Each structure stands twice: as C-alpha cells, then as structure tokens.
Amino acid sequence: MSPLNWKLYKTSSEALDAMLEMCQNAHTSIDMEQYILSDSEIGRQFIDILIEKAKAGVRVRLLCDHGGSSDLYKSSLPAKLRNAGAEIRFFNIIRLWRLRDFSSWFFRDHRKILIIDQNQGMTGGVGIRDDMKKWRDTSVLVEGEVVEEMSNSFEQMWEQANENDVLIRIQKARKIKKGNWFITSAPYFKKRFFYHELLRAIRGAKKYIFLTTPYFIPDHRLMRVLRLASKRGVDVRIMMPREHDLPIVESCSHAFFEKLLRHDIKIFQYTKEFLHAKTAVVDDMWSTVGSFNLDSLSFFYNYEANIISTDQKFALEIKGHFLEDMSRATEVLLPKWKDRSWFLWIQEVFALPFRRIL
Numbered sequence: 478m479s480p481l482n483w484k485l486y487k488t489s490s491e492a493l494d495a496m497l498e499m500c501q502n503a504h505t506s507i508d509m510e511q512y513i514l515s516d517s518e519i520g521r522q523f524i525d526i527l528i529e530k531a532k533a534g535v536r537v538r539l540l541c542d543h544g545g546s547s548d549l550y551k552s553s554l555p556a557k558l559r560n561a562g563a564e565i566r567f568f569n570i571i572r573l574w575r576l577r578d579f580s581s582w583f584f585r586d587h588r589k590i591l592i593i594d595q596n597q598g599m600t601g602g603v604g605i606r607d608d609m610k611k612w613r614d615t616s617v618l619v620e621g622e623v624v625e626e627m628s629n630s631f632e633q634m635w636e637q638a639n640e641n642d643v644l645i646r647i648q649k650a651r652k653i654k655k656g657n658w659f660i661t662s663a664p665y666f667k668k669r670f671f672y673h674e675l676l677r678a679i680r681g682a683k684k685y686i687f688l689t690t691p692y693f694i695p696d697h698r699l700m701r702v703l704r705l706a707s708k709r710g711v712d713v714r715i716m717m718p719r720e721h722d723l724p725i726v727e728s729c730s731h732a733f734f735e736k737l738l739r740h741d742i743k744i745f746q747y748t749k750e751f752l753h754a755k756t757a758v759v760d761d762m763w764s765t766v767g768s769f770n771l772d773s774l775s776f777f778y779n780y781e782a783n784i785i786s787t788d789q790k791f792a793l794e795i796k797g798h799f800l801e802d803m804s805r806a807t808e809v810l811l812p813k814w815k816d817r818s819w820f821l822w823i824q825e826v827f828a829l830p831f832r833r834i835l
Contacts, residue, residue, distance in 0.1 A: 482620040483786075485766070485794055489753070492603045492616035493519060499593045499618075500526045506536040508631050510590040512545040512768070513604030516552040520605050524554050528561040537563035540635055542586040543570045545604070566638040584664050586634060587779040588768050589616075590627055598624040600659075600784055601766055602691075602755045613747065615689075615754035615798065617766045617784055619658075626659035630782060662769060662781040671769050671783050672776055676702055678763045685712040687799040689756045693717050693730045694772040700733070704740045712743075716802055718753075719746035726772070728824040738811040745806040752802070755783075756795050764792040 486492040500507055500523065507530060514520050531537040539558065543550055550567050558565050568586040591599040601616025603609065619627075662671040679686055679702045686706055693715060695703070707713045715737070721727035734744060758764040767783025769775045786792065 483784075483791060484618040485798070486601070486616045486618070487613070487754075487798060489603045489612045489614045490610050492599070492601060492614065493605065493610060495616075495618060496591055496599060496603075497522060497526060499591060499597060499599065500530065503530055503535050503593045505594050506538075506592070508538050508540075508590070508592040508628065508635075510540040510586065510588050510631055510634060511605055512542045512585065512587045512589060513606050513609070514539075514541050514546045514549050515604075515606040516548045516554060517605075517607040519607050519610060520549065521554070523605055524558065527563055528558060531558070531561040531563035537561075538635060539563065539565040540586070540631070540638055541565070541567055543567040544585050545587075547571075566635065568634070568638040583774075583778040585774075585779050586638075587775065588634070588661075588782040590631055590782060592624060592628050592631060595628055596620060596624055598627040598659075600627070600768070600782060602753050602768055609753070612751045612753045613749065613802070614752075615756050615766050615795075619784060623658040623784065627782075630659060630661055634780065658784055658786060660765075660767075660783050660785050662775070662779075662783075664778045664780065669776070671765075671767070671781060671785075674785060675757065675765070675769075678757070678759045679703065679706055681763075682706050682711045682759045684760045685714070687714050687716070687758045687796060688771065689716040689752070689754045689799060689802065690771040691718055691721070691751070691753045691755070692723075692726055692770040692772040692774075693733070694726065695733060696773065696776055699771065699776075700736070703737070703742060707741050713741075714743040714745060714799070714803075716745045716747060716752070716799060716806060718751055719748050719807065720751070722751060728821075731821070734809060734814055735811070738809065738814060744809040745803055746809060747802055747806045749805045754798075756798065758792050758795040758799065761789055761792050761796065763787055764795040766795065 486495060527537050555565050569584055589600055589603060597620055599616055599618045602614045603616050660671040660674055662669050703713055755769055756766050765783045765785045769781040769783050775781050
C-alpha cells in the first residue's frame with residue numbers, strides 16, 4: 478500500500494473552512510460529491526466559489542443526492558452554476574410518479590467527497606448546511622495515490638447519476654472497485670466493501686475497538702462480532718451522541734444498550750454539541766474516517782465511502798480524538814440504564830421493528 482499523507486479536522490467548521498479554501502485555490506478541476514448541500518448561507522458560499530472558478534476556466538462538477546439536497550435542487554442555484562459553465566447532477570431524483578418506488582427513498586448517495594486538481598481529496602461526515610457548522614464531526618484531507626482512487630470512484634457515481642433506470646444503476650455499481658485506501662460500499666450483493674472490512678477488523682482485534690457513530694443500529698452480524706470481541710477480552714467502546722436529531726433512531730439505538738452492556742461493551746454518550754463523526758480505530762493499527770454510519774441505511778441501502786489506514790500514526794490520532802471525546806461524555810452504566818422510565822422502554826419496543834430501514 479502507498480503511504481498516506483493526511484490532515485484530520487475535528488469539527489465541521491474547521492472542515493468547511495478548509496474545503497472552501499481548497500475550492501478557492503483550485504487551478505484545473507473541482508469534483509464535489511455531497512449528500513447534503515443546502516440552499517443556505519454556507520451552501521451559497523460554496524456555490525459562489527464554484528461559479529467563480531467555473532468562469533475562470535476550472536472544470537467544476539457537483540454531484541448531490543436529491544434526497545439530501547432537495548432544497549438546492551428546487552432553487553435557482555443549479556441554473557446559475559450551469560450558466561457559469563459548471564456541471565451539476567442530482568443522484569436518484571425522487572419524482573412524483575416514483576413515490577411508490579422503493580429505490581426513490583433508499584439507494585441514496587450518502588458520500589461526502591471533494592477532489593481538487595486530482596491531487597487533494599477530502600472525505601468524512603460533514604454536510605454543507607448552516608446548522609451542521611457547529612457539530613462535532615471528523616473529516617480528513619489526503620494526498621497521494623489515494624486521491625486517484627477517490628477520483629475513479631467519483632467518476633463511477635457521476636455516470637450513475639446520469640441514468641434514470643435503476644437496473645442500469647445497479648449494473649454500473651458492479652464496476653465499483655475496492656481501492657487501496659479509499660473503500661466504497663454500495664447497496665448491492667457483494668458490493669458492501671467497507672462493511673466487510675469493518676467486520677474483518679473487529680474480528681481481528683486483540684486489544685481494543687473504539688467506534689464513534691451518530692447512529693448506532695447494529696445488525697445481527699455486527700452485534701455478534703462485537704460480543705465475541707468483548708468475550709475474548711477486547712476493550713470495546715462505542716461513542717455516540719447523548720441527544721439525537723432523529724428521535725426514532727435514538728429510541729431504536731437505545732433498544733440495544735442493555736444487551737451490549739451485559740456483554741461488557743462500554744457505551745459513552747457525548748454531551749456537548751451534536752456528535753456526527755464516523756470513525757473507528759482498532760489496536761493502534763487499523764482506523765477509518767468517512768461517511769459510513771453503523772445503521773441499516775449504511776449497511777444495506779446507501780452508497781458510502783471511507784478512508785481506511787493501517788498507518789499507526791493515523792490510528793493513534795483517531796484514538797486521541799476518541800479519548801478526548803470521552804472527557805466530554807457520560808458513560809452509560811447498566812444499573813442506571815435498567816432503571817430508566819417505562820415510557821422510554823415502550824418507545825424502544827415500538828421503534829425496534831423499524832431497525833431494518835433506519
């Protein structure tokens with residue numbers, strides 16, 4: 478594997494500032510892929526720079542998911558981009574006559590990728606919306622051969638976004654390759670590359686597993702490998718937000734807490750700003766940053782992308798973030814958790830059947 482040159486950002490505001498600067502400094506090309514790019518103050522800052530760079534002769538391509546960026550789709554900004562010479566496409570457009578189509582609501586492009594001049598790339602969990610600027614999130618700026626993998630993956634999704642037939646999109650998805658460092662996950666059989674890489678890393682853990690995720694709704698396989706890791710003496714810790722932006726997801730996530738705690742898996746709830754980071758680190762030797770949540774949408778329905786590294790320095794930096802977040806978190810303890818109100822317990826019971834679509 479080629480060496481990885483990187484810079485990590487711990488907050489959305491830091492990452493967004495870096496992304497704006499990267500776009501401003503682009504000389505030949507800007508390729509941006511975003512689940513959420515809103516018609517908001519921060520969104521218009523990006524659009525203004527993209528328009529400026531397109532008029533200056535820089536090749537600008539913007540790929541947004543229609544579900545996450547619907548307000549941008551309905552605004553006048555796409556037309557302004559096209560008039561300036563930029564290209565913009567929306568992935569899996571939800572049209573009125575497709576409302577009953579399963580693929581309209583699932584198979585979302587949840588990736589967050591920015592590629593500048595084919596030699597710099599950024600990915601992580603950061604969305605481009607005003608309220609997200611204050612979130613605790615993690616992004617990584619990378620250079621080197623990994624950027625070529627990111628660029629190839631962008632090209633695949635760019636072409637898929639131009640297809641209206643879902644069957645054609647599925648066929649094209651089969652061409653996606655697992656990169657050297659840049660790992661994708663697509664909602665098709667044998668294309669969930671990152672999901673299987675994560676499970677493999679957990680199975681091989683000997684000392685510790687630290688997971689950070691805003692949405693934790695594990696499937697049976699993930700629950701099993703986590704329980705087995707804890708059983709063989711691995712220190713398993715999961716960091717998630719104390720308060721969620723999606724109440725039903727919060728209730729469904731809580732439904733798994735007691736089983737995890739009974740298997741000596743530690744749970745921490747981050748108590749400051751909303752925690753949206755998606756990272757994992759195992760034994761100082763394996764770590765990842767990207768868009769992948771630990772829920773069914775990421776496991777089975779969304780297009781996702783992560784950077785994976787076996788560089789020890791990278792792993793130690795991610796580990797340092799986790800330990801710092803622990804100082805701003807509260808540990809969930811089994812006796813207290815069992816004493817939660819019956820009303821919360823009922824909410825969890827009713828939310829659990831929806832776990833396969835959350």
